[in-house]
Amino acid sequence: MIGIVNYGMGNLRSVEKAFEHVGAEARVVADPTEVEASDRLVLPGVGAFADAMAHLRERGLVEAVHKFVASGRPFLGICLGMQLLFDVSEEDGEHEGLGVLPGRVVRFRPTDRAMKVPHMGWNALQWEADRSPPLFAGLAPGDCVYFVHSYYPQPDDASVVAATADYGGRFCSVVHRQNVWATQFHPEKSQRVGLRMLANFAAA
Secondary structure: OEEEEOOOOOOHHHHHHHHHHOOOOEEEEOOHHHHHOOOEEEEOOOOOHHHHHHHHHHOOHHHHHHHHHHOOOOEEEEOHHHHOOEEEEOOOOOEEOOOOEEEEEEEOOOOOOOOOOOEEEEEEOEEOOOOOOHHHOOOOOOOEEEEEEOEEEEEOOHHHEEEEEEOOOEEEEEEEEOOEEEEOOOHHHOHHHHHHHHHHHHHO
């Protein structure tokens, strides 16, 4: 069973429906016991980084997420859920994240007037050299996915970057380290490509 973490911020039902569409069993989980009982775990999210971390702490989910990742079971972060995996975010000050992956979350800094923030809409993914994690099975470099975000992660370890996209320069769009995957875009809103990624994660 795939657990979708409910910490009060996220498009939970749309993620759940996307997994149902690809034939995977998924349900929303809201406490550490339910997290522990999951075979796979998804951390989605929409909203502000600091608020999200506060809600995770209030519900006792920070330690639960760390224990789940350490167990080696498949874990997927989506959008804000990806950003929360890093050490710190500069959104509205400086705020501590989960620290699963070393690095910081930074804001897009427009290079010209045509570059609007947030970055919103379809954009093409480019695989990093020699990186083809299981999440990408059946897909190809250049496939497009749907983004809505003003911030993105800058990992300290470049080897975890599995794919990038271009918006005033290349930025990290997918990370992969061992059992942890995360996407800055929304696979549940990315039609064929996103559904294939979710199916791949469900089969991991």
